[in-house]
Amino acid sequence: MTDPYDVVVIGEVLVELASDRPFQAGADVTLGVSGDVVNAAAAAAAAGARTAVLTRIADDELGDVIEQRLTELGIELGLLRRVPGQQAAYFVHADPDGAREFVYVRKGSAGSTLSPDDVDAAVDEAHVVLASGITCALSDTARAAVEEAARRARTFLYDPNFRPRLTDAEAAAEVLRTLAPHAAVVTPAAPSETRALLGTDDPLQAAEALRSLGAGAAVVTRGADGSVVVDGDGAWQVSAVPPTALVDQTGAGDSLAGTVAARLALGDSLLDAVRLGAASASLALGGRGGTGHVATLDECRRHLAGSGLAPAPIGRAVAR
Numbered sequence: 649m650t651d652p653y654d655v656v657v658i659g660e661v662l663v664e665l666a667s668d669r670p671f672q673a674g675a676d677v678t679l680g681v682s683g684d685v686v687n688a689a690a691a692a693a694a695a696g697a698r699t700a701v702l703t704r705i706a707d708d709e710l711g712d713v714i715e716q717r718l719t720e721l722g723i724e725l726g727l728l729r730r731v732p733g734q735q736a737a738y739f740v741h742a743d744p745d746g747a748r749e750f751v752y753v754r755k756g757s758a759g760s761t762l763s764p765d766d767v768d769a770a771v772d773e774a775h776v777v778l779a780s781g782i783t784c785a786l787s788d789t790a791r792a793a794v795e796e797a798a799r800r801a802r803t804f805l806y807d808p809n810f811r812p813r814l815t816d817a818e819a820a821a822e823v824l825r826t827l828a829p830h831a832a833v834v835t836p837a838a839p840s841e842t843r844a845l846l847g848t849d850d851p852l853q854a855a856e857a858l859r860s861l862g863a864g865a866a867v868v869t870r871g872a873d874g875s876v877v878v879d880g881d882g883a884w885q886v887s888a889v890p891p892t893a894l895v896d897q898t899g900a901g902d903s904l905a906g907t908v909a910a911r912l913a914l915g916d917s918l919l920d921a922v923r924l925g926a927a928s929a930s931l932a933l934g935g936r937g938g939t940g941h942v943a944t945l946d947e948c949r950r951h952l953a954g955s956g957l958a959p960a961p962i963g964r965a966v967a968r
Contacts, residue, residue, distance in 0.1 A: 652773035654697035659685030660759025682938030687899035691906030693722035775913035777801035829862030899938035
């Protein structure tokens with residue numbers, strides 16, 4: 649018997665073709681490996697957790713590239729399956745101010761064929777399982793795999809990661825209502841996701857709504873305005889950590905979610921985990937692409953300590 653994984657992240661791996669120029673023929677692109685599952689898993693591994701991705705990738709040369717990059721990021725391959733089919737990919741142009749263009753090539757991808765049959769005992773035994781709304785929107789079978797994992801996980805974290813190109817708000821909200829009762833933590837972004845899925849721009853109201861749906865805690869992220877954290881003990885404002893460089897915002901939210909998952913798996917309190925997640929997200933802004941800068945735990949701790957920021961109580965959480 650091997651030791652259980654600290655963190656298992658479920659989702660679709662994407663080949664990333666990134667450029668610092670708007671889309672046009674002849675533009676230079678950089679080949680990378682990304683997707684929310686990779687960004688979050690890389691952050692979890694960097695934060696000290698033994699981490700694996702539960703995914704399917706195409707059994708081709710791009711699959712070899714993916715395996716190599718995951719290994720470089722410290723992500724274990726024990727739950728990765730290689731299957732016939734096409735590899736999902738996306739093209740991205742991003743600038744430091746956050747303006748981004750995305751074109752996805754993912755319909756019918758190997759990752760979208762995830763199913764409940766992929767959820768095995770390693771998910772049951774993992775300390776924390778992390779999944780997102782992106783995975784649920786890929787296909788009915790991928791959503792069923794997430795739901796199966798949520799029911800079986802010891803600790804389940806859900807990042808709604810609402811993407812209108814993949815699903816509509818009504819369907820995403822229904823998935824959220826289904827998964828919230830199984831979730832120890834839910835991490836929506838305000839105001840965009842909370843407005844679409846919970847009908848409110850107010851982060852505290854959104855967090856309390858998630859608690860009412862059955863979630864153990866909510867971490868409502870607000871970009872440069874930090875996060876609102878609500879659990880059974882109260883509500884807090886956690887400040888964002890100012891970035892040392894602003895190159896690309898891709899993957900910052902995934903970095904926070906992955907770091908929170910790792911630190912909870914390793915015994916930190918939710919507030920401490922969110923603060924380190926904020927530092928990880930801040931440092932991720934300094935790299936190009938989803939895993940351009942994956943900060944180590946020591947880097948995150950130094951960055952957080954240098955900010956001098958501490959969480960501030962903002963009220964009591966609603967009882968449920």
